[in-house]
Amino acid sequence: MNMQLGSAPGASVLSCKGLSARYHRVTVVSGVDLSLRAGEMLAVLGSNGAGKSSMLQAIAGVVRGGGEINVNGRSLGGMSAHKRALHGLSLVPEQRRNIFPTMTVRENIDIGLALLPASEREAQRAFIIDLFPILQTRETAMAGMLSGGEQQMLAIGLALGRKPAVLALDEPSQGLAPAVFDILAAAFDRLKKGGLALLLAEQNVPFAARIVDRYVVLSHGHIVRSGDRADLDDPQRIAEAFLGTGRG
Amino acid sequence: MYELVEYLLRGALLGITYGLLAFPVSLLFSTTGSVDVALGAYAVLAVAVAYSIGGPVGILAAILATVFASFVVGIISLRLNRPGAVDHVTAVLGTFGLAMFLESLILSVFGTNPMIRQPFDTFWNIGGIRISPQTGINAAVCLVILTALFVVLRKTPFGRSMRASAANPVGASLNGIPVRQIWFATYLLGGLLAGVAGVLILYTTGADYSSAFTLTIWGFGSAIIFGMNSPLRGFAGGLIIGMVQALCSGYLPGAWATAIPLVVIFVVLSMGRMNQIVSTGGRV
Numbered sequence: 001m002n003m004q005l006g007s008a009p010g011a012s013v014l015s016c017k018g019l020s021a022r023y024h025r026v027t028v029v030s031g032v033d034l035s036l037r038a039g040e041m042l043a044v045l046g047s048n049g050a051g052k053s054s055m056l057q058a059i060a061g062v063v064r065g066g067g068e069i070n071v072n073g074r075s076l077g078g079m080s081a082h083k084r085a086l087h088g089l090s091l092v093p094e095q096r097r098n099i100f101p102t103m104t105v106r107e108n109i110d111i112g113l114a115l116l117p118a119s120e121r122e123a124q125r126a127f128i129i130d131l132f133p134i135l136q137t138r139e140t141a142m143a144g145m146l147s148g149g150e151q152q153m154l155a156i157g158l159a160l161g162r163k164p165a166v167l168a169l170d171e172p173s174q175g176l177a178p179a180v181f182d183i184l185a186a187a188f189d190r191l192k193k194g195g196l197a198l199l200l201a202e203q204n205v206p207f208a209a210r211i212v213d214r215y216v217v218l219s220h221g222h223i224v225r226s227g228d229r230a231d232l233d234d235p236q237r238i239a240e241a242f243l244g245t246g247r248g
Numbered sequence: 249m250y251e252l253v254e255y256l257l258r259g260a261l262l263g264i265t266y267g268l269l270a271f272p273v274s275l276l277f278s279t280t281g282s283v284d285v286a287l288g289a290y291a292v293l294a295v296a297v298a299y300s301i302g303g304p305v306g307i308l309a310a311i312l313a314t315v316f317a318s319f320v321v322g323i324i325s326l327r328l329n330r331p332g333a334v335d336h337v338t339a340v341l342g343t344f345g346l347a348m349f350l351e352s353l354i355l356s357v358f359g360t361n362p363m364i365r366q367p368f369d370t371f372w373n374i375g376g377i378r379i380s381p382q383t384g385i386n387a388a389v390c391l392v393i394l395t396a397l398f399v400v401l402r403k404t405p406f407g408r409s410m411r412a413s414a415a416n417p418v419g420a421s422l423n424g425i426p427v428r429q430i431w432f433a434t435y436l437l438g439g440l441l442a443g444v445a446g447v448l449i450l451y452t453t454g455a456d457y458s459s460a461f462t463l464t465i466w467g468f469g470s471a472i473i474f475g476m477n478s479p480l481r482g483f484a485g486g487l488i489i490g491m492v493q494a495l496c497s498g499y500l501p502g503a504w505a506t507a508i509p510l511v512v513i514f515v516v517l518s519m520g521r522m523n524q525i526v527s528t529g530g531r532v
Binding site: 098 | 405415421425426427
């Protein structure tokens, strides 16, 4: 079932229409429509295998897909992943697969900053370090030697390096200590206030409920439910949202 | 003792050309995860072109020819591979086919005669060891190339992108790095280095149409000794192979002189060296 989300006030930063994702001939996501405003965070909820990661990867161009994808009015459909990154789309994949384990933290951040004009790099580096001060402390460490939480912060810092318009995050809370949740939640809140549009694929509904503005539930590759954050404050509704049951 | 030093020195100088072939083997493997079996054929192509034209123009034409050959392989690779979805077997078979084609082409055009040029008829005497000035040129060329490559890989944005593509191709794409173009450039760099190696071989030991796979084997063998993922260490492996060859030539009967270095490569492979160093991807 396709579900058109309610149109959000203000200019849409990300809009997807008829989005699909496929592996060879197997289509795992289809007919997804969604939009995202600047300063807004949208959660894509769903169980394992629902298609959340595939959807985000199709938006980022890592997985083959179809449909319209627009960022700030520019169509990204048909572009390769690296060109989408050039046009304002950043993905932090599941298990921090955007980082370079055999390179230092500083080298990783340098890669993220490489797409910015040279005159803006130091300011953006300072912003990232301010967001996650631990990255400065661990600057000379190999990324692969960091703890899971530190790697997640580096992965997000790396993705922020080029000042994206949209930051997509695939299960950023996965495998992390609860203490790290607070750091991530504070960082996401700050990024939202800075006008960044955030798209969060998450199984951890309580974590998502802390930080998102709206949510959609994905089941078998289709959006089956959507709503506001308030729905997620109710444990019953959380269960319904996670399972994609109850009222739509 | 004097004899041993002489063999080691001659071997190291011989190993320079193997090192130049090992460097692209390692670079390509660490960047793309693939192997270009045609590297030896590029070198022989360079030998043939430089031999037939001669002089600086011949050297330039030789290197352009090998870069063009690697361009063809790069195109094939681009057609087959993208980050997250690679087909190494088909790509390697493609380079094998190109190597066969180049060998046949060289046989048809240049025949079976050995191709060698030796511009120097004087020798340097270093501590009683007679060394051709050509080996000095080889060493100098090699030093310049290695220094340039080290600077490019370690100090430039292109080198950083190349190392990032090697360490994590999907991550590199997500960070705006054009991974497939980087892979393509790596193939061209391999062709360039093989061309230089071919020119040095022409002026040192010479080659004939059938030398291609032997050179590929020495280049590959050199690359695996200290790790397929480290181009500079791959070069050092070339020096080792050259020294092993020289020692075998000096101390063993003829047939063993060829066999023993191959046995060394086999032993290194059977020790699982290739697998041990996979995790160092992206380092030089």
